[in-house]
Amino acid sequence: MIHPAAIVDPTAKVASDAEIGPYTVISHDVIIGSGTIIGPNVVIEPYTEIGPKCRIFQFASIGAIPQAIKFEGEKTLLKIGGGTVIREFVTINRGTGFGGGKTEVGEENFLMAYSHIAHDCKTGKRVVLANNATLAGHITIGNYATIGGLVAIHQFVKIGDYAFVGGKSAVVKDVPPFVIASGDRAKLYGLNSVGLRRNGFTDEKLILLKKAYRIIFRIGLALNEAIQRVRAEIEQIPEVVEFISFIKSSERGITR
Numbered sequence: 373m374i375h376p377a378a379i380v381d382p383t384a385k386v387a388s389d390a391e392i393g394p395y396t397v398i399s400h401d402v403i404i405g406s407g408t409i410i411g412p413n414v415v416i417e418p419y420t421e422i423g424p425k426c427r428i429f430q431f432a433s434i435g436a437i438p439q440a441i442k443f444e445g446e447k448t449l450l451k452i453g454g455g456t457v458i459r460e461f462v463t464i465n466r467g468t469g470f471g472g473g474k475t476e477v478g479e480e481n482f483l484m485a486y487s488h489i490a491h492d493c494k495t496g497k498r499v500v501l502a503n504n505a506t507l508a509g510h511i512t513i514g515n516y517a518t519i520g521g522l523v524a525i526h527q528f529v530k531i532g533d534y535a536f537v538g539g540k541s542a543v544v545k546d547v548p549p550f551v552i553a554s555g556d557r558a559k560l561y562g563l564n565s566v567g568l569r570r571n572g573f574t575d576e577k578l579i580l581l582k583k584a585y586r587i588i589f590r591i592g593l594a595l596n597e598a599i600q601r602v603r604a605e606i607e608q609i610p611e612v613v614e615f616i617s618f619i620k621s622s623e624r625g626i627t628r
Contacts, residue, residue: 438491
């Protein structure tokens with residue numbers, strides 16, 4: 373299943389049913405899971421672990437050292453969850469010693485052509501990065517979030533679960549779960565209702581989340597006062613609790 377024109381370091385651990393295309397280079401200390409298919413002309417650098425049933429297309433660069441001035445060659449890691457699809461010219465860097473030591477891509481991510489994940493980022497399950505979406509260092513993306521094409525996200529920003537960031541946006545502050553953000557600089561435009569319904573959210577949940585969103589962002593209350601009002605007036609289903617907890621824990625500040 374390994375093409376004779378591929379270059380695979382003898383210390384790499386490649387599952388017996390994995391496929392590796394011609395002219396692909398697999399470095400030392402690489403682990404490739406069962407059923408993963410790697411196309412031609414891919415470069416996978418050291419200390420990278422790729423889960424089962426992934427698909428990596430031609431010309432991707434996986435696990436290269438971080439683009440960070442403070443990086444001094446320390447051993448750091450990249451882990452890619454099973455079922456992830458990585459399209460042409462995607463670049464993913466491993467972590468840094470000063471940033472936690474690991475970049476993590478969650479299960480069943482879909483990384484479209486030319487997207488970039490920098491050092492020490494973490495993405496959840498079923499995250500989508502559209503073409504040319506770029507994550508700077510230390511970014512956290514929640515489960516089922518979608519990042520549109522040509523989006524640039526600032527270092528240390530957090531994007532919540534099920535959030536949708538529209539194309540050609542510049543995101544410099546945290547984006548709460550369940551919402552739509554768009555623009556330069558990004559602003560909020562309500563709940564991601566279409567995405568939530570597609571993922572099985574009931575009308576009852578959407579109504580409660582819309583009420584919480586309105587109190588927090590639409591009626592001009594101070595943040596602490598708005599949070600207290602949400603807790604007092606709205607049923608505290610898990611999604612509402614998550615929405616409020618994300619906002620309260622933000623360190624960069626919340627996109628408004």
